[in-house]
Amino acid sequence: xxxxxxxxxxxxxxxxxxxxxxxxSLSIAPxxxxxxxxxxxxxxxxxxxxxxxxxxxxxxxVLLDGDVVSGLPAHVVSRRGIGRTFQHxxxxxxxxxxxxxxxxxxxxxxxxxxxxxxxxxLARRGEASAVREALGLLERFDLxxxxxxxxxxxxxxxxxxxxxxxxxAARPTILLMDEPTSGxxxxxxxxxxxxxxxxxxSQNVTLLVIEHNMRVMMRLAHSVTVMQNGAVIAEGxxxxxxxxPAVIEAYLGEEAADAVR
Amino acid sequence: xxxxxxxxxxxxxxxxGSIYALVALAIVLPFKASGVLNxxxxxxxxxxxxxxxxxTQLGLPYPLLVAGVVxxxxxxxxxxxRLLIRPIVKAPEFxxxxxxxxxxxxxxxxxxxxxxxxxxxxxxxxxSDPLVAWGLRFNPTSLWxxxxxxxxxxxxxxxxxxxxxxxxxxxxxxDADAARLMxxxxxxxxxxxxxxxxxxxxxxxLLVAPLIGINPxxxxxxxxxxxxxxxxxFTSIPGAIVGGLxxxxxETYSGVLVGSTFKNLVPFLLxxxxxxxxxxxxxxxxxxxxx
Amino acid sequence: MxxxxxxxxxxxxxxxxxxxxxxxxxxxxxxxLASLAMINVISAVGLNLLTGNSGQISLCxxxxxxxxxxxxxxxxxxxxxxxxxxxxxxxxVAVAIGALLGAPASRLQGIYLALxxxxxxxxxxxxxxxxxxxxxGVRGLIVPKPAFAGARVSEYGxxxxxxxxxxxxxxxxxxxxxxxxxxxxxxxxxxxxAAQALGVAVGRVKLTAFALSAAYAGVAGGLLAIVVGxxxxxxxxxxxxxxxxxxxxxxxxxxxxxxVVGAAVLSALPEAxxxxxxxxxxxxxxxxxxxxxxxxxxLVTLWHAGARRSRARTFAAAGEGTP
Numbered sequence: 011x012x013x014x015x016x017x018x019x020x021x022x023x024x025x026x027x028x029x030x031x032x033x034x035s036l037s038i039a040p041x042x043x044x045x046x047x048x049x050x051x052x053x054x055x056x057x058x059x060x061x062x063x064x065x066x067x068x069x070x071x072v073l074l075d076g077d078v079v080s081g082l083p084a085h086v087v088s089r090r091g092i093g094r095t096f097q098h099x100x101x102x103x104x105x106x107x108x109x110x111x112x113x114x115x116x117x118x119x120x121x122x123x124x125x126x127x128x129x130x131x132l133a134r135r136g137e138a139s140a141v142r143e144a145l146g147l148l149e150r151f152d153l154x155x156x157x158x159x160x161x162x163x164x165x166x167x168x169x170x171x172x173x174x175x176x177x178x179a180a181r182p183t184i185l186l187m188d189e190p191t192s193g194x195x196x197x198x199x200x201x202x203x204x205x206x207x208x209x210x211x212s213q214n215v216t217l218l219v220i221e222h223n224m225r226v227m228m229r230l231a232h233s234v235t236v237m238q239n240g241a242v243i244a245e246g247x248x249x250x251x252x253x254x255p256a257v258i259e260a261y262l263g264e265e266a267a268d269a270v271r
Numbered sequence: 272x273x274x275x276x277x278x279x280x281x282x283x284x285x286x287x288g289s290i291y292a293l294v295a296l297a298i299v300l301p302f303k304a305s306g307v308l309n310x311x312x313x314x315x316x317x318x319x320x321x322x323x324x325x326x327t328q329l330g331l332p333y334p335l336l337v338a339g340v341v342x343x344x345x346x347x348x349x350x351x352x353r354l355l356i357r358p359i360v361k362a363p364e365f366x367x368x369x370x371x372x373x374x375x376x377x378x379x380x381x382x383x384x385x386x387x388x389x390x391x392x393x394x395x396x397x398x399s400d401p402l403v404a405w406g407l408r409f410n411p412t413s414l415w416x417x418x419x420x421x422x423x424x425x426x427x428x429x430x431x432x433x434x435x436x437x438x439x440x441x442x443x444x445x446d447a448d449a450a451r452l453m454x455x456x457x458x459x460x461x462x463x464x465x466x467x468x469x470x471x472x473x474x475x476x477l478l479v480a481p482l483i484g485i486n487p488x489x490x491x492x493x494x495x496x497x498x499x500x501x502x503x504x505f506t507s508i509p510g511a512i513v514g515g516l517x518x519x520x521x522e523t524y525s526g527v528l529v530g531s532t533f534k535n536l537v538p539f540l541l542x543x544x545x546x547x548x549x550x551x552x553x554x555x556x557x558x559x560x561x562x
Numbered sequence: 563m564x565x566x567x568x569x570x571x572x573x574x575x576x577x578x579x580x581x582x583x584x585x586x587x588x589x590x591x592x593x594x595l596a597s598l599a600m601i602n603v604i605s606a607v608g609l610n611l612l613t614g615n616s617g618q619i620s621l622c623x624x625x626x627x628x629x630x631x632x633x634x635x636x637x638x639x640x641x642x643x644x645x646x647x648x649x650x651x652x653x654x655v656a657v658a659i660g661a662l663l664g665a666p667a668s669r670l671q672g673i674y675l676a677l678x679x680x681x682x683x684x685x686x687x688x689x690x691x692x693x694x695x696x697x698x699g700v701r702g703l704i705v706p707k708p709a710f711a712g713a714r715v716s717e718y719g720x721x722x723x724x725x726x727x728x729x730x731x732x733x734x735x736x737x738x739x740x741x742x743x744x745x746x747x748x749x750x751x752x753x754x755x756a757a758q759a760l761g762v763a764v765g766r767v768k769l770t771a772f773a774l775s776a777a778y779a780g781v782a783g784g785l786l787a788i789v790v791g792x793x794x795x796x797x798x799x800x801x802x803x804x805x806x807x808x809x810x811x812x813x814x815x816x817x818x819x820x821x822v823v824g825a826a827v828l829s830a831l832p833e834a835x836x837x838x839x840x841x842x843x844x845x846x847x848x849x850x851x852x853x854x855x856x857x858x859x860x861l862v863t864l865w866h867a868g869a870r871r872s873r874a875r876t877f878a879a880a881g882e883g884t885p
Contacts, residue, residue, distance in 0.1 A: 084758035100756035116742040126741035127734040364672040547666040
């Protein structure tokens with residue numbers, strides 16, 4: 011049990027009569043970058059939603075550094091150190107980029123209501139330090155030119171960067187990323203990959219990344235878990251996975267099906 | 272408390288519950304079709320009562336009176352839907368709630384201006400001498416109300432089952448986009464669901480007028496109607512009827528059990544409890560949007 | 563930006579001082595109207611935090627004003643508590659009840675929340691009417707004239723009290739909206755999943771919004787009682803609730819400035835409409851409908867029509883250098 015950052019034991023998720031995830035188990039070591047791939051509808055996003063507590067598990071457990079986090083309310087799971095980014099970003103559209111990132115930052119230094127309402131020195135100091143930290147993140151992610159722009163007005167690629175900055179602001183020990191390079195050009199995706207890898211290494215953040223872009227996955231992940239129809243069909247190093255017949259079948263099947271449509 | 276009293280109260284409860292049932296039905300119809308909850312429905316009922324007053328003063332015989340009120344109510348609904356609802360049907364829920372509320376207040380304001388606040392009344396079609404049978408007294412107006420409610424219920428259910436427009440309405444209430452793709456004119460469905468709703472609401476006003484008089488405050492009925500709709504599970508037609516009847520019964524019995532001081536509280540406490548613990552009411556679907 | 567923030571503060575202080583001084587020269591009726599307008603501002607500010615920022619429909623805001631009014635007045639009448647203590651205590655009672663309502667209500671959305679708040683409004687109305695021996699029922703309650711250090715507080719004195727409370731209310735709301743508290747209010751409205759993923763306790767934030775709005779409403783109610791000298795329960799019914807909502811729709815939802823503008827402009831309306839008094843309720847409703855259809859984001863959007871940037875809302879950022 012030691013040395014495991016995230017451990018999922020026989021997770022099952024059912025929606026009505028449909029099993030989106032079946033008895034899925036996996037384990038991720040601290041500092042590891044794990045890829046999660048599979049054809050559409052395999053249940054990858056559901057796995058993330060179940061880990062974060064947004065969606066209830068029908069059965070199974072999730073442990074973070076040995077502590078059970080399954081069954082906890084979503085915001086508590088987040089406070090325990092599990093962060094996530096969203097496939098469609100889920101921006102706070104009316105708020106500026108700075109405000110979006112600030113919402114990630116202030117998490118570990120909440121301001122009591124009374125102090126906030128009367129702008130006491132305590133509140134001001136807390137706010138100033140939060141802003142400093144947020145601005146630092148904006149710089150890291152090339153978002154400074156957009157700091158006052160409402161998120162709803164941003165191009166998708168910029169939003170993805172904001173989503174990442176926001177999630178990292180909350181200082182997670184493990185970050186679940188849902189299709190981080192979707193909507194990005196090849197060069198943007200390359201830059202994002204390099205940044206993610208550097209980040210994981212420098213800050214010892216463990217990553218679980220859902221990706222559709224195979225090239226990105228191969229370059230980024232230490233190991234890969236492959237899902238199909240809610241279950242794991244293969245797991246291992248990227249180079250091995252690429253040649254696994256079951257994996258090829260799963261993807262080819264999808265492509266063949268697409269070709270027929 | 273003896274049996275005959277219990278039965279007598281049941282009669283009173285069912286007769287007032289019939290009005291609530293009609294109001295609940297009027298609320299559920301456009302909600303099912305277009306997702307809009309008409310918080311101004313109470314004022315439609317008021318409108319119906321005043322329309323009945325005006326038409327009575329013109330000397331119309333009762334059958335024409337009913338037809339007139341129903342038609343006027345329906346036209347009113349079409350006008351409201353076209354002018355006020357259509358521009359905001361895609362707006363956030365807040366806007367729809369407040370707008371329908373405001374429409375109701377608008378109607379009430381216009382009625383107050385035109386007719387003043389002093390109460391009026393019209394006679395029921397069968398006089399007010401009670402009929403006596405099986406040792407129980409029946410108010411003929413109440414019987415008439417119940418009969419009309421039963422008739423409306425049957426007609427509405429038949430409408431949804433057997434007419435093309437009714438089936439189209441059901442399709443739209445399940446999935447408006449899919450219905451549109453199937454060639455159904457969704458706007459027409461909305462218009463007619465509103466027309467039906469206001470026609471039924473106006474009818475309720477006509478029916479209730481001999482019982483409680485005609486004044487601008489009739490609209491308060493909507494609260495009982497809403498409770499009936501919630502009880503019945505918001506999207507169920509038979510549920511709305513049963514819900515309304517149940518509210519009538521609860522109101523009548525609690526008057527005796529709890530005493531007049533706080534008897535008015537019972538429906539609202541019931542509403543709050545329902546909303547918190549069982550918003551789908553007795554017959555609704557289990558997946559209500561809870562946060 | 564620092565210079566701009568200081569200039570805004572200076573302007574606000576001058577404005578308050580001007581209002582304070584100006585009141586000394588206005589006639590009695592004008593002072594009375596101005597007091598009512600500022601009380602509306604306090605109430606609107608509270609409602610906007612709940613509905614505009616945290617996105618929760620409330621049809622019972624006027625009920626919290628009623629609770630504040632009755633609580634503070636009854637404390638004075640029955641226990642001799644002076645007004646300057648009774649009004650905050652009345653606000654505290656409103657907060658407690660607001661939290662009590664908020665606990666279940668914050669788990670509801672949309673029409674179910676609207677229904678719950680409507681039900682609560684009715685419950686409060688009924689309780690007020692039925693407990694007539696305590697509250698005076700439908701005949702209302704006479705409010706003793708406020709006294710301080712033995713002397714009766716004059717009308718101008720009451721005006722200054724209301725002005726001070728209004729300034730405090732607006733200032734505190736502005737501070738809240740520029741802090742994490744305010745950002746969390748908006749966040750739970752804009753994207754619940756993202757808020758949760760960032761550790762925001764959505765349920766607790768929504769409940770806090772209810773309690774906060776009740777605080778502002780409760781104090782406004784207590785002030786209303788001493789300004790008018792009489793509590794009429796009709797003033798806290800459905801029409802009043804809708805009027806409160808009109809303030810924030812017309813002014814601008816989610817914006818403190820919007821609350822101020824909406825409440826101030828619409829409070830002046832009944833006066834302007836005096837010649838056509840019977841129609842004033844109708845006109846109010848038409849204004850509400852008009853804004854809902856044509857300018858749902860309120861008058862403040864006219865200000866921002868040109869500037870598309872939304873400056874980050876943080877009072878610390880006021881001290882940062884511009885990028």
